[in-house]
Amino acid sequence: MKILLTGAGGFLGQQIARSLLLQGVTDLRLHVRTKAPAGLVQRLQSEFPKAHIEVAAANLLAPATLPLVMAGVDTVVHAAAGMKGAAADMFANTVIGSRNVFDAAGLAGVRRLVLISSFAVYKTDQMKPGDTLDGSTPIEPVGVEKGPYGYAKTRQEHLLGEMKQRYGYQTVVLRPGVIYGPGGGALSPRVGLNVMGWFFSLGGAATLPLTFVENCADAVASATLHAADGAAFSVVDDELPSCKAYLNGYRSQVRKLRVIPVPAALFRWGAKQLVAYHKRSKGQLPAVFTPYVVRSMYTPLNYSNADLKRIGWSQRVPTRDALRITYGWLKANQR
Numbered sequence: 067m068k069i070l071l072t073g074a075g076g077f078l079g080q081q082i083a084r085s086l087l088l089q090g091v092t093d094l095r096l097h098v099r100t101k102a103p104a105g106l107v108q109r110l111q112s113e114f115p116k117a118h119i120e121v122a123a124a125n126l127l128a129p130a131t132l133p134l135v136m137a138g139v140d141t142v143v144h145a146a147a148g149m150k151g152a153a154a155d156m157f158a159n160t161v162i163g164s165r166n167v168f169d170a171a172g173l174a175g176v177r178r179l180v181l182i183s184s185f186a187v188y189k190t191d192q193m194k195p196g197d198t199l200d201g202s203t204p205i206e207p208v209g210v211e212k213g214p215y216g217y218a219k220t221r222q223e224h225l226l227g228e229m230k231q232r233y234g235y236q237t238v239v240l241r242p243g244v245i246y247g248p249g250g251g252a253l254s255p256r257v258g259l260n261v262m263g264w265f266f267s268l269g270g271a272a273t274l275p276l277t278f279v280e281n282c283a284d285a286v287a288s289a290t291l292h293a294a295d296g297a298a299f300s301v302v303d304d305e306l307p308s309c310k311a312y313l314n315g316y317r318s319q320v321r322k323l324r325v326i327p328v329p330a331a332l333f334r335w336g337a338k339q340l341v342a343y344h345k346r347s348k349g350q351l352p353a354v355f356t357p358y359v360v361r362s363m364y365t366p367l368n369y370s371n372a373d374l375k376r377i378g379w380s381q382r383v384p385t386r387d388a389l390r391i392t393y394g395w396l397k398a399n400q401r
Contacts, residue, residue, distance in 0.1 A: 073146030081283035126163035132170035153214035172233030243275030269309025278388035
């Protein structure tokens, strides 16, 4: 069975490649946009000498390049997406690129397509404090109120459903929470924001839905190999810290921050004022935190990974160790 992994050069993609090989995959094609990160293939080949590992370079926005990438592939793990940049770029790299991948997979007779989605697609604005979010939680019908990234990922998921109806391949969806670890970002917006030398702590006592990059990759590999057709998974680790606990760890082990805690009621009020000013000023100040986003992202919820455990996933790197590794890397790189 040949597996194609798109976005194999990315922060998560590199770890997914290794997790697939750890779980017994022996024929792996790594998609990259231009060339693989230095040493990636050599490291994997050294660790897994019996595996057949190849690299295919292609721009997912150029459909004509994809038939060769898909040739002979049984399963596609689609991890490539637009993570930053202007809204139009994010939409193109996430939605249009995905449409091209889904089309090419269908035309090539691919049997199974695994999509790496995001927590951003969940419709959480009506959830109450203490409710549990898992893979069965509904996703946004449109997602435009979640901002450019949330909208693009929501549209991507709906597009996968449409393409499944057209081509008939099996589909599996994984929706990671905050992916962290060496090579990743430092402080999620769920924790707070750095503004003009001050850190505004927004998440407070709410649980931070973390997944260490290696654990997340293991979940992707397990779902790729063992999940039922149509399954969807919320990807989080065990023993999750609160936003405040993560921030305190960062401040004590990485670098000091001047912190201003923002009470939830004040945050909600501020979001309303920001939207009002955005309208009055005709967009002079972007309405990043709308009341909808605040309700969706900052309501204190519980998070379940029980569905992942039912297909055999277990957390390889304990949260305590993962946090220590991450803080150490962030301190060394001062991020």
